[in-house]
Structures are given as structure tokens and as C-alpha cells.
Amino acid sequence: MSGPVDLALGILDHQLLDGEGRRCGNVDDLELGDVREGAPHVEAILVGAPAWRGRGLIGRLAAALARGRTVRVPWSEVEKLDSGVRLKNPAREYGLGGGDERARKLVAWIPGAGE
Amino acid sequence: MKKIFEIALGILAAIGGFVDIGDIVFNVAAGAMFQYQLLWAVVIGVGAIITYSEMCGRVAVVSQRAAFDAVRERLGFGIGLLALVAGQLVNLLTLAAEIGGIALALQLLAGLPFRVLLVLAVVALGVVIWVLPFEWIERVFGYVGLTLLVFAVGAIKLHPDWGGVASGFVPHADTSDLAVYLFFVVGLIGAATVPYEVYFYSSGAIEERWTPKDLGTNKANAIIGYSLGGLLSFALMITAAELFYPRAISPETLGSVALGANVPLGEIGLLLAIIGILFAVGGAAIDTAFSGAYNVAQFFGWEWGKYRTAVEAPRFTLAWMVMLVLGFLIIVTGVDPIQVTEYSVIFSVVALPATYIPILLVANDRAYMGAYGNGRVANVFGIFYLVVILVVAVAAIPLMIVSNMGQG
């Protein structure tokens, strides 16, 4: 499933929220598909540092300096749009939230870090 | 009844939380150099922070977007990232100044070596943030910061020329050194509108889960709290105008500020003043460290929040820790904290439009804000202050150079 492009452009740079309401990244770029009804449709949301390459000169610079993979979230996974882009399932199922996974190991050994 | 109590508490925290090292330095220096002539600039600054905070809080509550969510959405990735980097550099400089200020205050109390106190300050900040729940941080530092009211008592005791004070609220410059005068105008407005305060306020609104029902309370908090906080700035300026101006004293250190309470009120005035400075600047340091963490987490879409446990928002947690360490590293090099303060305020002013403009745009966007978008009053103030902020941002660096950082 894909979505109309002006709807999707409206969600570019918006916060992604997973099925449990956790923040799991930003809409860094969009994957466009074939033209339908005179405009290209959006196939997927792209998340991750390499996706910044499509975001202008500064985006390319930032992508070169940052590490990470691009995660592709098909448009069909978008549940609804409110203050952020809400996805249907937990972040882990899409491969999102990895950065926090790695950072968790550093923080967890301090007493009082929580559950 | 409970509502009034809540508002009162919020106001108290806002008063104590309003003053930071930048306000202290600029208000005392302005009073010593220009007597009462710059009181009007403080009023402009207070008006700006009220307008900006109210908008930011409303945007956060209604659209559930904090300041840097709005910046990225409105400005896009590229320009938004520049705004983030600029904002973070300014935050770091401000944080370094505040950590230095804490150490200076501790030194005036206990007399220990400065570098030792720097380490103590940053460790204490880290422990407080780690251990204390979010609400308590604002309250404790805000309430104890209220002891700065000792400067208001002292200022009155010094029998100022109230006619002169009144005339200070009308902009006029009776000086041959116009560049220095204007530099202080920029500095006073900048010190009142430090960006970290607004980032912190908007993220706090989401953290504390304010609903549109709370908007009235929080408007009252902002207006009354910051206005009364402005009174503290007046007290600092009037004290310096009474004590330093007639004696051609140019205050150079935090000790000079404390002396301002010592002379009219003796030892008790001295101690209350130093404790007030310690907690006001300490609270500001915490707000700044958090604001840095909020900004970067919001921009990149990480989980964030003090209400989250550390393992729920690990990158956010690491971010404020890194802020504290970097701030410490800047100030431990031995630079004069007062000078760092002056630079941090001036650079804050230059970076201010980068966050103010997106907020003003979002506050007017009916799609985000629904019925809560800017009304006519909010826009009149919003646009007036946009002009003020742009003028001040453009003039800041040239004035800094021409006036030789206010030295003339």
C-alpha cells in the first residue's frame, strides 16, 4: 500500500511513534513509487542517518559524519497521523529504536537506572 | 482553592527560576555604569520571555510538539540541524558559565579552591538530576532561589532616588558612550530571554502532561512568575545603582554582587544572597543541561523525558551527562566565568531567532493548533517581539565589538 505524496510530505521530519507509543526516530526521508493520478505515491518511510543524503547539502554532510543503517517502514504500517506518525507495531519489529538499545547498555550499570 | 495554591507554587518556582548568572552579571553591571537608565530594557526582556514562553507552552500542549520537534518540522532537516548546532553551542557556553557561577558562589561561602569546587559543582548537579524527581528539581531550586529577594530588601534599604528609578522605565540615554549603552540593552534583553529556559519550559509542559485545561494556569504562571522575576532583576540593578554608581565602582566578580547585599543588610544579607545565587544558578544549570538533551533528542526522534527512567530514555540520559561534562571541560580551562557569561548571553541573542521564528509559525498554524492558535493579542505581541529579537540579534555582535564587550 502506498499513500498520496502531499500527505506524506506533510509528515516529513515528524516524530515516529510505535504501537506502544514509544518514540522511535524521525521521518528522515520518503521512498517514492510509481506515478498514480498524476503524482508519485509514497511507498515507504525511511529512517536513519544514510537517509539524510536525500535532504540537501547539509543532509549529505550529516549522513557522511553519522553512522547507522537505513530502516525502511512500508506505508502500510502507518496506523494514524496525529502529533506524530503512529505505527501499528512495536519498534523492534521494524528494526527501529536500535540506538537506544545500544545506549541502554551504557546507562544500565549505574545504580538507580530503572527497569 | 487548590487551583490557587497550585498557581501560587508555580509562580514561586518561576520567580526563583527566572534569575540566572547572565541576569546577575548584566543587571549589576548595568546599574553600576548607567544607574537607573536601563530598567526599561529589563521590562522589554521580561515581556519577550513571557510572550515566547506562553506561545511555546501552548504549542507544546496543543500540538504535543516540544520546541525542537517544531524547529525540525518547520525548517526541515538542513536548516533545522544548523539551528540545533547553534543552539547547542550556545547552551554549552551558558552551562559552562553557570557551573562556574556555582563554584564562585561556593567559594564565597566556604573559601575552598575554585577548581575543587568546579568538580564538586558538576558532581552535585549530576547526582541531583539523577536522584531527584523532575517536579522537585524545579521546586527546590526555585523556592530557595527566592532568597534572592534579599536584594529587593537591600535595595529599598539603600534609599534609592525613586524619581530616578521611575525615569529609568522610559528609554533614554544620558551618556556619551552610546555603544556601551546599547550593548547593555542587548545584554539585558538577552539575559532575560535565554533560549534554554524556553526549550525547558516547552518540554516540561509535555513531560508534566499539561492538557488544554491547564493552559490558563500556566499562562498565569508565566505572566506573574516572570514579571515578579523581573523585580529581582530591578533589585539587582537598583542596588548597583545605589552602591556602585556613585563610587565609580565597576563590579568585576560575583563577590561584588554579594557585597551589594552585604552593605545594607550585614552578614545575614550576605549569606542569603550567596545561597540565593547558588540555587538560582544551580537550577539554571540543570535547566540548561536538560534543555541540551531535550533538543538533540527531539531533533533526532529519540525517546526523551525526565519522567522516563534512565533505561527507557538512554540516549537522552547520556546527552545531559555529556552536556555536564563538556560544560565542565570548558570552564575548567581557567577562563573567567564572568567573561564566559557575557559571551554566552550575547551569542544566545544571535541564535534566538532560529527557534523563535518556528515557534511563532507553528503557533499560528491552525492545522496544528486548532482553536488554540494565536489570537490577535498573541500575534501583536508575537510580532512586536519578533522585530525586537531580530534587531537585537543583528546588532549584538557589532555592538560587542564596537563597545569592546561593554568596556568602552
Add this chain to the structure above:
Amino acid sequence: MTAKSLQQQADAAKSAAAEGALLADQVARDRTTEPFARIHSGELADQAKAAAQSLTKARAPATLESKRREAAAAARSTFTALEELHRAPDDQTVARRVEARLKQLSQ
């Protein structure tokens, strides 16, 4: 050294003297704490010392030379008085004497 920078250094020394007089007065009346008096008098002494060094080392045109020497001497005296206070931050007698001296130097 220009006339302007000479004036600025002289003013800086006088500022330290005036502020030192205020502080010394508080010490003499036992209205401060020892750490505060010690630290702040030290800060003021450093200010006076910086002005004194700048004035002593500078080369001034002939017209300003006597003024430079006068200002340098005043700054040095200011430094000495403040150092005395710094060494005895809770001695009321010393403070009273230092206050009188600094008041003179601040004129």
C-alpha cells in the same frame, strides 16, 4: 599608552580601592564572614595588581608621564592595602586602617 587607556587603568585601580573600602568597612564592623572577606579582598587585590602592572610597565608620551607615574603609585598602594586586608580578613583593626587608606586612594 594612550590617554584613554591610562585613564581606564587608573579608573580600574580606583574602582578596586572604592570597592575595597566598602568591603573593609563591613569587616571593621564585623558584618561579613571570613571566607567572603578573604576571597573578595583577594579578587580586588588582583584587579589592583593588574592595573598597577599595566601602568608601571607602560610607556607613555611625555605629556602623560607624570600622570602615569602617579596612577601607577596609587595602584600599587591600593594593591598593598588590599593584600593586607586579604591576609587578615577578620581583623577589625586592620580593616579600619585599610578602609581609611583605600577611601583616600579612591578619590
